[in-house]
Amino acid sequence: MAESPSENIIPINIEDEMRGAYIDYSMSVIISRALPDVRDGLKPVHRRVLYGMSDLGVNYNRSHKKSARIVGEVLGKYHPHGDSSVYNTMVRMAQPWSLRYPLVDGQGNFGSVDGDNPAAMRYTEARLKRLADELLNDLGKDTVDFQPNFDDSLTEPSVLPAKFPNLLVNGSSGIAVGMATNMAPHNLTEVVNGVLAYIDNNDITVPELMEHVKAPDFPTGGIIYGYQGVRSALETGRGSIIIRSKASFEVSKTGKEQIIITEIPYMTNKAAMIERIAGLINDKKLDGISDIRDESDRDGMRIVFDLKKDAIPNIVLNHLYKYTPLQSSFGVNNVALVKGRPMMLNLKDLIKHYVEHRIVVITRRTEYELREAEKRAHILEGLLIALDNLDAVITLIRNARDPETAKNGLMEQFQLSEIQSKAILELRLQRLTGLERDKIVKEYEEIMILITDLRDILANEWRKFEIIKTELGEIKERYGDERRTQIEFAAEEFSDEDMIPDDEMLITISHEGYIKRTPLAEYRTQTRGGVGSRGVKTKDSDFTEHLFSATMLNYLLIFTEYGKLFWMKVYEVPEGSKISKGRPIQNLISLENGDSIRSVINVRTLTNEDYINNNYLIMCTEQGTIKKTLLEAYSRPRTNGIIAISIHEGDRLLDVALTNGDNDIVIASSAGRAVRFNEKGVRPMGRTAAGVRGINLTDEGNKVIGMVCINREDAQLLVVSENGFGKRSNIESYRVTKRGGKGVSTMNATEKVGKLVAIREVTEQDDLMIITRNGIAIRMSVLDIRQAGRNTQGVKLIRLNNSDEITSVTRILKDPDEKVEELDEDGNVIVTKSPDIIALADEDLADSNDSELDADIDADDEEEETDADSEEDDADEEV
Numbered sequence: 001m002a003e004s005p006s007e008n009i010i011p012i013n014i015e016d017e018m019r020g021a022y023i024d025y026s027m028s029v030i031i032s033r034a035l036p037d038v039r040d041g042l043k044p045v046h047r048r049v050l051y052g053m054s055d056l057g058v059n060y061n062r063s064h065k066k067s068a069r070i071v072g073e074v075l076g077k078y079h080p081h082g083d084s085s086v087y088n089t090m091v092r093m094a095q096p097w098s099l100r101y102p103l104v105d106g107q108g109n110f111g112s113v114d115g116d117n118p119a120a121m122r123y124t125e126a127r128l129k130r131l132a133d134e135l136l137n138d139l140g141k142d143t144v145d146f147q148p149n150f151d152d153s154l155t156e157p158s159v160l161p162a163k164f165p166n167l168l169v170n171g172s173s174g175i176a177v178g179m180a181t182n183m184a185p186h187n188l189t190e191v192v193n194g195v196l197a198y199i200d201n202n203d204i205t206v207p208e209l210m211e212h213v214k215a216p217d218f219p220t221g222g223i224i225y226g227y228q229g230v231r232s233a234l235e236t237g238r239g240s241i242i243i244r245s246k247a248s249f250e251v252s253k254t255g256k257e258q259i260i261i262t263e264i265p266y267m268t269n270k271a272a273m274i275e276r277i278a279g280l281i282n283d284k285k286l287d288g289i290s291d292i293r294d295e296s297d298r299d300g301m302r303i304v305f306d307l308k309k310d311a312i313p314n315i316v317l318n319h320l321y322k323y324t325p326l327q328s329s330f331g332v333n334n335v336a337l338v339k340g341r342p343m344m345l346n347l348k349d350l351i352k353h354y355v356e357h358r359i360v361v362i363t364r365r366t367e368y369e370l371r372e373a374e375k376r377a378h379i380l381e382g383l384l385i386a387l388d389n390l391d392a393v394i395t396l397i398r399n400a401r402d403p404e405t406a407k408n409g410l411m412e413q414f415q416l417s418e419i420q421s422k423a424i425l426e427l428r429l430q431r432l433t434g435l436e437r438d439k440i441v442k443e444y445e446e447i448m449i450l451i452t453d454l455r456d457i458l459a460n461e462w463r464k465f466e467i468i469k470t471e472l473g474e475i476k477e478r479y480g481d482e483r484r485t486q487i488e489f490a491a492e493e494f495s496d497e498d499m500i501p502d503d504e505m506l507i508t509i510s511h512e513g514y515i516k517r518t519p520l521a522e523y524r525t526q527t528r529g530g531v532g533s534r535g536v537k538t539k540d541s542d543f544t545e546h547l548f549s550a551t552m553l554n555y556l557l558i559f560t561e562y563g564k565l566f567w568m569k570v571y572e573v574p575e576g577s578k579i580s581k582g583r584p585i586q587n588l589i590s591l592e593n594g595d596s597i598r599s600v601i602n603v604r605t606l607t608n609e610d611y612i613n614n615n616y617l618i619m620c621t622e623q624g625t626i627k628k629t630l631l632e633a634y635s636r637p638r639t640n641g642i643i644a645i646s647i648h649e650g651d652r653l654l655d656v657a658l659t660n661g662d663n664d665i666v667i668a669s670s671a672g673r674a675v676r677f678n679e680k681g682v683r684p685m686g687r688t689a690a691g692v693r694g695i696n697l698t699d700e701g702n703k704v705i706g707m708v709c710i711n712r713e714d715a716q717l718l719v720v721s722e723n724g725f726g727k728r729s730n731i732e733s734y735r736v737t738k739r740g741g742k743g744v745s746t747m748n749a750t751e752k753v754g755k756l757v758a759i760r761e762v763t764e765q766d767d768l769m770i771i772t773r774n775g776i777a778i779r780m781s782v783l784d785i786r787q788a789g790r791n792t793q794g795v796k797l798i799r800l801n802n803s804d805e806i807t808s809v810t811r812i813l814k815d816p817d818e819k820v821e822e823l824d825e826d827g828n829v830i831v832t833k834s835p836d837i838i839a840l841a842d843e844d845l846a847d848s849n850d851s852e853l854d855a856d857i858d859a860d861d862e863e864e865e866t867d868a869d870s871e872e873d874d875a876d877e878e879v
Contacts, residue, residue, distance in 0.1 A: 026177035030342055034176035036183075038336040038343075038350065039357035040135060040160040041167025043174065045089050048078040050103065051157055053090075053128050054136045064107045064125035071121050078149050078156050087121045094126060099170050100185035100219045101479065103132040113220070113264075113301070114271035131479055134163040141368040143361045161361045164475045165191055165354040167336060168213075168347075179342055181335040184216035184233070184241065184266075189480035192472045198351045199465050206235045206348050213347060214487060215241075216330070221263035221484040222246055225327070230487075233332035234347040245326040246486070249313050252306070256290075257313050259320070261303040263484075265328040270294070273325045274303065280323060288316040310516070310574035310583070355468065362457075362464045370454040373447050375419075380444040382420025383427065387437050389414065393424065502551045505570055506769070508582060509547075509597055516582030517573040520549060547769055547810040550602035557634065558589060559599040559619070561652040565644035566590070567637035570602065578777070590640045599656040606635040616659045618679060619644070620667060620694060620707040623651040626739065627691030628682040631658070646690040657709035664710040666717065666734060667695045668759040671702045672749035674717075676731075677739040679709075693740045706759040718762045718785065719747045720770070720797065722805045723754035727794030728762060728787050748793040758809040770798055771808040 036043050042050070052074035058065045071086045079086055092098050094106030097113045108124035111117060118124065128136075138161045146155040171185040193212040198204055215230040224230060225242040233239030246263035264270060274294055280286040288311030295302040307316055321327035334345045338353060345353070386393045396413060400406035403425060410421040430436060457463045505517040550556065550570050558566040566589040574583045585597060605611055612632040619627045627645050634644065645653060657665075659679055668674040675695045682692060695704060708717065710731055717734065720726040727747070734744060747756055762768070766782045778798050786795050798806070 030176045030179065031337065031340060034174035035179075035181055035335060035337050035342055036167055036172040036174070037159055038167060038338050038345065038353045040162035041165070041170060041172060041336075042135075042160065043172070045079055045081075045085060046093065047160060048156060049074050049086060049090050049093070050128065050132055050136060050160070051139075052078055053104075053126070053132075054139075058127040060105065060128050060130040060133060062127060064105070064127045067108075067121035067124045067126050070126060077154055080150050083121070087118075090126060091118045097220050100217060100484075101131055101169055101188060103129050103135070103170075105129050113269070115269040131164075134475060134479075135160045135166060137161055137163055138361065138365050141365045143364045143368070159357070161365075162354075162357065163471055164188065164479075165195060165351065167354070168350055171216075172336070176342070179335055180333060182331055182333045183336070184330060184332055185218060186213060186215075187217035187481070187483050189476055190214060190217070190483075192476040192480065194347070195351050195355065195472055196469055198348070199355060199469055202352075204348070206346055209347050209351070210234055214483075216332075216485065217483050218243065218266035218330075218485045220266050220268070221486075222265050223263075223486045223488055225488050227487065227489045229329075229332075233334070237332070237334035237344045237346045237349070239332045241330045241332060243328055243330055243485070244321055247317055247326075257307045257311070259305040259307065259313055259317055261305070261326065262301055264301065264303075265325065266330060268325050268328060270296070270301070270303070277320070277324045277326075286316075286319055286323060288312070288319075309580075310576055312571060312575070315571065355465075358468050359461075359464050362467050366454050366457045366464075370451060370458070373451045373454060377444065377447045377451060378417065379420060379423045380440060380447065382416050382423055383431075383440055384444060385414055385416065385420075386410075386424045386427070387432070387440070390432065397425070502553045504549055504551050505573075505575075506547065506549055507556070507570070507573060507600065507602075509585065509600060510582065513585045513591070513597060514582035515573055515585045515588065516576035516580060517550075517570060518576060518578050547771055547808050548600065548602070549810075554602040554604060555606055555637075557601050557603060557617075557656070558585075558597055559601075559644055559653055559656050560591065560595045561598045561647075562592065562595045563643060563645040563647040563653050564592070564595065564641045565634055566641040567606075598653045601656055601658055603631065603658060606631075606637070614660065616661055616679070616684065617644075618657045618659050618665060618682070618707070618709060619653060619691065620655045620657075620704060621645075621647065621651045621691070622654045622703050623648075624667070624669075624693060624695040624697050624704050625651065625691040626665070626667070626682055626694030626707075627689060628659075628679060628684050629687060629689070630684055633687040643688050646688050648690065654704055655707040657707060659709050660711065664731075664736060665694070665739075666708040666710065666731075666759065666761075667704055667743070668706050668708075668719065668746055668756060669695065669697060669702050669743065670705045670749075670755045670757075671699055672745055672747040672756050673743040674734060674746040674759065675739065675741050675743035676710075676734040676736050678736060681739050696740055696742045698742060705756050708759055708761045710761055712761065712763055714763050715761045716763065716782075716787070717746070718758075718760045718768070718782070718809070719756060719794070720758040720760075720806055720809050721747060721749065721754040721794070722757045723752065724796055724798045724800045724806055725753045725794040726785055726797040726809075727792060728782065728785050729790045730787075731761075733790040745791045748791055750793060753793045754805070757806055760809055769808075769810050770806060772798070772800060772804045773807050774801070774804045776804070 032044050034043070036046075040047070049070075053070055055077075056065065056070060056073050058070065067087060067090065070090065071083050074086050075083055090104055091106070091110050094102055094104035094110050096102055105127050106124060107126065109116075109119035110124060139157060143161045145158045147158045148154070149156050167183065168186050168191045169188050171183040173182045174180065190213045194209050197209060197212050210231070213234065215224050215227070216233075223244040223246055225244045229239040229241040231239070233241060243265035245261045245265060248260045248262070250258045250260050252258055264273065271294075274292055277286065277289075278292055281289050281292075288308050289305050290308050291304075291306040293304045293306075295304055305316070305320070307313060334350065335342050336345055336350075337343075338345070343349075392413070393410065396409045397406045400409055406425060407418065407421040410416050410424055411418065416424070431440070457467070504520045506520050507515070507517050509515045552569075552571045554570045556568040556570060556573070558568060560566070568588060572588065574588075576582050585591060591597075601617075603615075612635045613630060615631040616628050617631055617634060619629075625648075634642070647653060659665075661679065663679050664676055665679050665682075666674050666676045677694075682694075685691065694707075697703065715731055716728040717731055718726060718728045725747075729746075734746070746759070747753065749755055760768075762782045764783050767779055768782060768785075769777060769779050771777050776798075780797070785797065788794055800806070
């Protein structure tokens with residue numbers, strides 16, 4: 001009866017079969033492909049390439065051989081997995097940007113850091129580096145186990161002797177099944193020092209080892225930014241290390257500022273990185289860069305970023321680090337095979353397993369050398385016996401029928417072994433001379449000393465450690481070098497402010513809303529009466545409206561005509577020369593249509609609680625309303641701004657001042673009148689309040705032109721008219737009254753003088769910057785302006801064309817070491833003087849000018865405070 005087919009079928013659960021098959025596959029990938037051995041730091045393919053090259057004889061002291069020949073040798077004997085895997089492995093071991101210490105010496109096109117592919121293997125040649133010989137040394141001394149190759153026709157080493165810790169030195173990376181490894185390269189000198197420290201003290205801690213092995217050392221250099229990731233990686237085997245490109249600043253021959261990149265993070269494709277940065281610039285995600293060039297050559301890497309005129313190099317570099325591969329992270333994951341099992345290893349574990357491997361290698365090498373030495377000593381003992389009985393030996397050999405008979409006779413007559421007897425029979429006649437006999441005796445004595453030494457090594461563990469230390473010292477002496485990767489130990493996450501020097505700038509805002517910042521040093525000081533230098537280049541319809549000094553890290557509080565507030569850091573303002581127009585402020589803040597900038601002040605900080613709770617903002621409108629609010633109410637910046645003051649219809653915000661809560665306030669009107677009162681007379685209000693009356697404007701067409709917060713004891717009040725007249729008067733001549741009055745006369749505003757346009761608090765140490773509607777700027781010392789009575793018309797500050805008039809006056813702190821220049825009408829320098837000379841010459845200069853330049857006209861004080869008291873109750877109500 002036929003057997004049923006079903007009886008030969010064994011049912012197997014498909015889940016169990018899949019699980020078993022996948023486990024077998026995963027273990028094959030883990031052990032035989034993706035993970036390095038902790039002992040020599042090599043994966044099987046790397047080991048086979050190096051062993052195949054050594055077997056082929058392409059050592060460092062031999063000529064190069066075609067890569068195709070090498071690949072064929074490795075492929076046919078040890079690694080039957082495709083020629084591309086073998087060739088790519090060999091190529092990577094030859095690339096100095098991939099391995100910290102390359103193991104293959106390539107000749108030809110082996111690719112580039114730009115990601116270019118190497119030439120085909122038929123075009124390139126290769127041989128081993130001398131350092132690779134240190135991995136392969138002593139292979140022939142039974143130092144490691146050999147295993148059959150894929151077809152059992154040959155044997156290959158299961159691990160290399162590895163005279164240096166290659167896994168730590170060159171690192172490794174690979175993706176297995178369910179796990180991966182990513183080990184960073186380190187400096188050979190540091191690693192050797194760390195191993196020596198471990199040998200001297202096996203109980204050494206990882207932090208103590210880190211005094212020697214400080215951090216990874218990448219072949220492409222760069223800067224390790226911060227040490228926390230390094231510490232974690234070395235202590236636990238896991239950590240994220242931030243690597244930054246190495247950058248410097250230069251100025252081109254044409255005066256352009258440049259950022260120069262000379263080193264990039266490890267495993268970064270330079271060409272792809274540049275392409276990505278160019279894309280970010282085109283998409284407006286990176287600002288301040290006008291051009292990128294790759295000027296790298298055989299002398300080294302050089303990537304050039306040309307910067308725009310208004311760009312701050314430190315900020316641009318910070319943004320490059322933040323948004324591009326110029327800064328990247330290297331995720332350390334120290335997984336390696338320990339006795340065939342994948343394990344996570346810290347720095348001490350890696351060193352420990354390497355030292356244990358070297359102990360085994362030295363032990364096996366010593367045992368091999370001892371065996372060989374004993375064999376040689378055994379032969380030499382037989383030769384010495386033969387030489388001592390030379391005549392008898394010669395007679396026995398001569399009378400023997402054949403070599404076999406002679407061998408047996410020697411063994412019987414002189415109690416020799418078969419090996420000794422063969423050695424005597426193979427002895428050449430020339431060795432029978434006296435000199436040759438002495439050589440044999442000397443060799444025997446030396447080999448006996450060697451045998452004693454080898455036995456001592458095997459008997460004493462400390463001798464093996466000494467050998468390791470000696471060999472590592474030779475390795476360090478021969479191949480050690482300096483670190484390539486710098487370490488910034490205390491690096492933290494920097495903001496843009498951390499990269500910016502707190503230099504003083506002049507902020508300029510035009511009537512049509514163009515803003516810029518200019519280094520204060522660009523402006524030259526001139527004497528009173530000069531024609532000025534071109535300060536701001538504007539359109540015919542535009543003119544400078546706001547001009548003040550601030551440092552780079554100050555906050556700008558920008559108040560608009562409609563009573564809104566916007567925040568901006570000074571370094572965020574585009575930089576421009578003194579003749580440039582600047583950039584529209586609408587591009588920098590969310591300004592509404594029809595709104596315009598009315599006041600900009602700078603504050604030191606918005607984060608210091610003591611500062612923001614003890615300082616106030618005093619606001620004044622064109623219709624004479626005043627409001628006082630704590631700075632704290634405006635200390636939380638918002639992108640779209642906030643309401644700073646409620647403005648009534650027909651009114652607009654005019655000026656804002658920062659006060660300490662106990663300052664005197666002076667408000668002046670275009671009619672030439674001013675009222676002075678202490679700010680304590682204004683109670684603090686909420687952020688959206690409208691305010692209370694500050695000055696009573698009775699005349700038609702009269703409006704407030706400025707507000708001064710008096711906060712310096714030696715201060716004076718400077719007033720300037722639209723026709724170029726100005727003067728400074730003692731503040732004490734303005735008596736303190738209550739707010740809400742009509743005020744006293746501050747300037748005799750005749751038709752010749754014009755209406756009042758500016759009022760400022762100044763001291764004799766200050767400089768002034770005066771801007772006209774046509775964009776002419778003149779900088780002068782306050783000492784240049786004669787002091788006059790409160791009710792005078794003042795002196796001529798600047799010559800104006802018939803169509804021109806003064807629009808802006810601001811106070812600048814004067815540099816005592818600065819030289820000042822007097823210019824003629826063509827802008828040429830007539831005289832260069834120091835500020836004190838100008839002060840002495842001021843009187844003569846004023847007297848020598850025409851009557852229009854020296855029109856100090858005394859007059860009786862006009863009406864004093866007339867109705868302040870009667871209107872006090874009305875002024876106390878919120879407007």
